[in-house]
Amino acid sequence: xxxxxxxxxxxxxxAPTFAAILLFVYGFIGWTAWVSFTRSxxxxxxxxxxxxxxxxxxxxxxxxxxxxxxxxxxxxxxVISMILxxxxxxxxxxxxxxxxxxxxxxxxxxxxSMIVTGTAWKWILNPGLGLQATVQGWGFENFxxxxxxxxxxxxxxxVMAGVWQSSGFVMALFLAxxxxxxxxxxxxxxxxGIPTPRIYSAIIIPSMxxxxxxxxxxxxxxxxxxxxxxxxxxxxxxxxxxxxPATYMYAMAFSRGDIGQAASSxxxxxxxxxxxxxxxxxxxxxxxxx
Amino acid sequence: MTDATLIxxxxxxxxxxxxxxxxxxxxxLYALLFLFALYYxxxxxxxxxxxxxxxxEIRTGSLVALPREVxxxxxxxxxxxxxxxxxxxxxxxxxxxxxxxAIPGVAISTIIGALNGYVFAxxxxxxxxxxxxxxxxxxxxxxQVVLLPMARMLGLMGLAGSxxxxxxxxxxxxxxxxxxxxxxxxxxxxxxxxxxAKIDGAGxxxxxxxxxxxxxxxxxxxxxxWQFTQIWNDFLxxxxxxxxxxxxxxxxxxxxxxxxxxxxxxxxxxxxxxxxALPTLLVYVVAGKYFIRGLTAGSVKG
Amino acid sequence: MAPILDIKNxxxxxxxxxxxxxxxxxIEPGDFLVLVGPSGCGKSTLLNCIAGLEPITGGAITIAGxxxxxxxPKDRNIAxxxxxxxxxxxxxxxxxxxxxxKVRGVDQATQDAKLKEVAAQLQIExxxxxxxxxxxxxxxxxxxxxxxxxxxxxxxxxxxPLSNLDAKLRVEMRTEIKKLHQTLGASMVYVTHDQIEAMxxxxxxxxxxxxxxxxxxxxxxxxxxxxxxxxxxxxxxPAMNLIPAKARKNGAGTQIEIARKGGxxxxxxxxxxxxxxxxxxxxxxxxxxxxxxxxxGESYQVADCLVDVVEPAGADTYVMSNLGGKPVTARMHAETxxxxxxxxxxxxxxxxxxxxxxxxxxxxx
Numbered sequence: 001x002x003x004x005x006x007x008x009x010x011x012x013x014x015a016p017t018f019a020a021i022l023l024f025v026y027g028f029i030g031w032t033a034w035v036s037f038t039r040s041x042x043x044x045x046x047x048x049x050x051x052x053x054x055x056x057x058x059x060x061x062x063x064x065x066x067x068x069x070x071x072x073x074x075x076x077x078x079v080i081s082m083i084l085x086x087x088x089x090x091x092x093x094x095x096x097x098x099x100x101x102x103x104x105x106x107x108x109x110x111x112x113s114m115i116v117t118g119t120a121w122k123w124i125l126n127p128g129l130g131l132q133a134t135v136q137g138w139g140f141e142n143f144x145x146x147x148x149x150x151x152x153x154x155x156x157x158x159v160m161a162g163v164w165q166s167s168g169f170v171m172a173l174f175l176a177x178x179x180x181x182x183x184x185x186x187x188x189x190x191x192x193g194i195p196t197p198r199i200y201s202a203i204i205i206p207s208m209x210x211x212x213x214x215x216x217x218x219x220x221x222x223x224x225x226x227x228x229x230x231x232x233x234x235x236x237x238x239x240x241x242x243x244x245p246a247t248y249m250y251a252m253a254f255s256r257g258d259i260g261q262a263a264s265s266x267x268x269x270x271x272x273x274x275x276x277x278x279x280x281x282x283x284x285x286x287x288x289x290x
Numbered sequence: 291m292t293d294a295t296l297i298x299x300x301x302x303x304x305x306x307x308x309x310x311x312x313x314x315x316x317x318x319l320y321a322l323l324f325l326f327a328l329y330y331x332x333x334x335x336x337x338x339x340x341x342x343x344x345x346x347e348i349r350t351g352s353l354v355a356l357p358r359e360v361x362x363x364x365x366x367x368x369x370x371x372x373x374x375x376x377x378x379x380x381x382x383x384x385x386x387x388x389x390x391x392a393i394p395g396v397a398i399s400t401i402i403g404a405l406n407g408y409v410f411a412x413x414x415x416x417x418x419x420x421x422x423x424x425x426x427x428x429x430x431x432x433x434q435v436v437l438l439p440m441a442r443m444l445g446l447m448g449l450a451g452s453x454x455x456x457x458x459x460x461x462x463x464x465x466x467x468x469x470x471x472x473x474x475x476x477x478x479x480x481x482x483x484x485x486x487a488k489i490d491g492a493g494x495x496x497x498x499x500x501x502x503x504x505x506x507x508x509x510x511x512x513x514x515x516w517q518f519t520q521i522w523n524d525f526l527x528x529x530x531x532x533x534x535x536x537x538x539x540x541x542x543x544x545x546x547x548x549x550x551x552x553x554x555x556x557x558x559x560x561x562x563x564x565x566x567a568l569p570t571l572l573v574y575v576v577a578g579k580y581f582i583r584g585l586t587a588g589s590v591k592g
Numbered sequence: 593m594a595p596i597l598d599i600k601n602x603x604x605x606x607x608x609x610x611x612x613x614x615x616x617x618x619i620e621p622g623d624f625l626v627l628v629g630p631s632g633c634g635k636s637t638l639l640n641c642i643a644g645l646e647p648i649t650g651g652a653i654t655i656a657g658x659x660x661x662x663x664x665p666k667d668r669n670i671a672x673x674x675x676x677x678x679x680x681x682x683x684x685x686x687x688x689x690x691x692x693x694k695v696r697g698v699d700q701a702t703q704d705a706k707l708k709e710v711a712a713q714l715q716i717e718x719x720x721x722x723x724x725x726x727x728x729x730x731x732x733x734x735x736x737x738x739x740x741x742x743x744x745x746x747x748x749x750x751x752x753p754l755s756n757l758d759a760k761l762r763v764e765m766r767t768e769i770k771k772l773h774q775t776l777g778a779s780m781v782y783v784t785h786d787q788i789e790a791m792x793x794x795x796x797x798x799x800x801x802x803x804x805x806x807x808x809x810x811x812x813x814x815x816x817x818x819x820x821x822x823x824x825x826x827x828x829x830p831a832m833n834l835i836p837a838k839a840r841k842n843g844a845g846t847q848i849e850i851a852r853k854g855g856x857x858x859x860x861x862x863x864x865x866x867x868x869x870x871x872x873x874x875x876x877x878x879x880x881x882x883x884x885x886x887x888x889g890e891s892y893q894v895a896d897c898l899v900d901v902v903e904p905a906g907a908d909t910y911v912m913s914n915l916g917g918k919p920v921t922a923r924m925h926a927e928t929x930x931x932x933x934x935x936x937x938x939x940x941x942x943x944x945x946x947x948x949x950x951x952x953x954x955x956x957x
Contacts, residue, residue, distance in 0.1 A: 111574035112567050113540050114523070119563040231525070
């Protein structure tokens with residue numbers, strides 16, 4: 001018995017976690033998937049009824065807006081954060097004397113809750129007393145900046161706040177990447193007389209491909225899951241103008257009492273994440289294996 | 291350190307014209323960097339200055355102006371008087387809730403994660419890689435997909451709307467990350483250490499306790515900071531699984547800001563937001579190095 | 593005497609991959625067994641199997657007369673020194689050495705006495721309060737040895753203990769290990785990929801390749817009579833010359849015909865050769881080829897060859913030529929008159945020759 005225990009202690013230690021993950025991740029995904037094929041409303045029902053929830057979901061204009069918004073928000077958020085993060089990293093890589101301080105400043109928003117970020121930007125962007133009023137107060141009477149309450153532009157305010165929060169983190173990732181490039185390659189290039197901008201564009205940045213990939217994965221993951229930011233900044237409004245799949249799912253689950261819709265929208269969210277993350281994880285684990 | 295720099299700090303001994311261009315570029319670079327710093331700092335500045343103004347001054351003054359008259363009224367209200375709905379007790383009880391959720395949540399998930407990581411890194415067995423992949427994958431799921439069944443499960447367990455329920459949820463969905471942190475840390479330690487200890491007669495827990503735990507301080511700090519920030523800043527689980535008395539601070543903050551009763555007190559909103567942000571900001575300022583390590587470790591998986 | 597370590601029909605596989613195939617080795621008390629082979633040959637796995645750190649797939653391991661096949665490492669009465677030394681990083685040197693005793697509940701007085709004894713033996717007394725991180729490579733090596741010595745085990749196991757040291761230190765430590773073996777009279781199993789270490793330390797060598805034992809023997813046997821082409825090529829530096837040749841039975845003995853670059857084939861006569869197939873590979877160590885006018889003897893046969901390269905190496909000079917389409921190295925006196933690009937009279941010592949079959953590499957004589 002003790003012999004058996006001695007040999008299997010590692011498995012015994014791992015067992016509770018693994019069981020919990022199996023149940024609370026995979027079991028729950030299964031449950032949600034199942035329910036997404038039923039007519040569940042306020043209470044879950046377990047008779048499979050086919051894809052009615054998905055048909056309903058794709059016919060819903062609100063979901064349509066949510067997916068559209070996800071696309072707009074996701075693309076802009078990822079692209080701008082990456083560009084800004086990379087630019088900041090390269091600028092900071094020039095032997096800047098105050099680098100430590102600047103890095104701290106660029107990165108601190110990442111420590112904040114999205115709710116805090118949303119609250120702050122909501123105040124700054126509110127047209128009545130915020131930025132618009134301030135600039136008008138400076139004498140630019142015609143200055144217009146009412147995106148927060150404009151259904152056509154409100155989603156871009158979410159992008160602004162999101163980029164503000166996350167670009168510093170991308171900068172940190174890229175900076176770490178820049179610093180890990182083999183110094184001898186760079187010296188060789190300098191000896192060859194290659195100008196510095198060229199060294200960046202032709203040698204350093206291409207060698208950071210894995211970092212671009214992880215930044216992309218993290219940002220897209222953040223984009224798909226982002227819920228807090230929209231809730232705090234716009235509450236999904238005006239109307240449904242800034243709804244994202246995450247807020248749609250939440251509304252269906254907890255305020256509309258439509259479990260079927262909530263489950264099917266959650267499943268779609270997960271599939272979007274899968275489509276991005278699975279190939280990445282697969283290649284990562286593959287690489288580790290060899 | 292890369293040796294490549296766009297503009298060399300030590301200008302070479304060339305013509306004065308080149309020197310001037312270099313110097314100008316250098317100043318431009320600093321100007322640009324500080325401009326960006328301003329962009330990141332401005333919202334924080336606006337928050338702080340707004341929180342120190344009276345409502346009158348907010349209505350009449352400029353967003354970016356310093357307060358003419360500093361008042362801590364808004365802070366007092368945010369601390370103990372602001373309304374989160376029907377209750378008007380300020381943020382204080384909810385800060386306490388968040389602390390009650392975060393401390394056990396962080397401790398439990400870090401301890402279990404350390405043991406898990408130790409097994410995955412040093413006591414591999416057949417199937418361990420698959421298990422690790424499955425646990426790792428759990429880090430990536432959008433939590434929306436587990437929200438509904440978890441609500442029911444907490445009900446079944448009698449934890450619905452309770453603080454232990456929230457602790458439980460945070461532990462379960464934080465384990466993937468803490469396991470990853472410790473696994474990646476321990477995997478850099480040569481397997482021979484465990485082998486030597488085995489020959490010395492030490493068992494699984496003895497080796498963990500005497501050899502691995504004493505070298506784990508850096509990764510414990512990373513894990514604690516990561517989990518603390520995650521749990522403190524969480525909103526989705528908080529808003530889904532809490533009830534009137536058990537809400538964490540993020541949920542309470544959102545309720546204060548979006549409460550429709552009475553006049554919109556922006557200064558109170560800002561003070562409340564700062565209060566809610568203070569613990570994680572403090573952690574960031576004090577242990578920024580570990581904070582960044584956690585972020586990068588949590589993102590550059592595997 | 594009963595063997596101190598007896599391995600019978602040992603198999604080890606990971607899934608479908610067979611790492612070790614039918615290993616049979618036994619050593620007597622006081623033996624110094626060296627497992628040697630190229631990386632990936634299974635020598636370290638075999639050592640870990642002996643230690644009980646890897647479960648075996650088939651066969652049996654006996655240590656000091658006890659079947660240890662299913663016994664956990666701590667109960668095998670062994671001590672092990674690792675390649676990376678595996679010192680516990682947060683413990684002082686003293687704690688590192690006494691950790692095993694502490695775990696086993698040995699009383700403090702005994703611990704102290706043992707520690708003192710071992711520290712004196714290895715001359716590490718001044719280091720006892722330091723952490724491993726504060727030690728040099730050689731000092732760490734000593735501490736790792738101390739941790740093993742303090743156990744007083746039936747069997748010492750060494751896993752490439754010197755490969756992380758620089759060349760000079762490696763030679764010093766090699767001598768110390770040899771001395772230790774002689775003074776303790778302990779039984780040791782030692783893994784290395786360095787054939788010089790194997791030759792200098794061992795009383796018995798096991799040469800491995802691809803999980804299969806190629807040859808077991810004393811250093812002299814392995815060196816002088818390698819069992820096959822692999823052993824011949826692997827042991828010895830510079831390596832044994834392996835020259836393709838044609839053998840023909842002839843009245844006086846066997847005629848060995850070797851192609852010579854830019855000339856008539858070279859013909860040697862071996863009066864004592866056994867029956868050989870038409871195609872053979874002739875194995876001759878560099879020191880068995882000399883300059884004809886410097887050294888001749890009964891078993892030497894002389895022939896002129898074109899010298900390609902001359903490499904002075906201090907005490908010796910290596911002279912390269914080309915025979916049978918292969919480069920051939922001769923170890924000659926430092927004062928050799930050999931000049932690159934000029935012919936030289938070589939003397940081949942056929943008394944030391946090995947013959948191998950080209951198709952499977954087995955030894956023929």
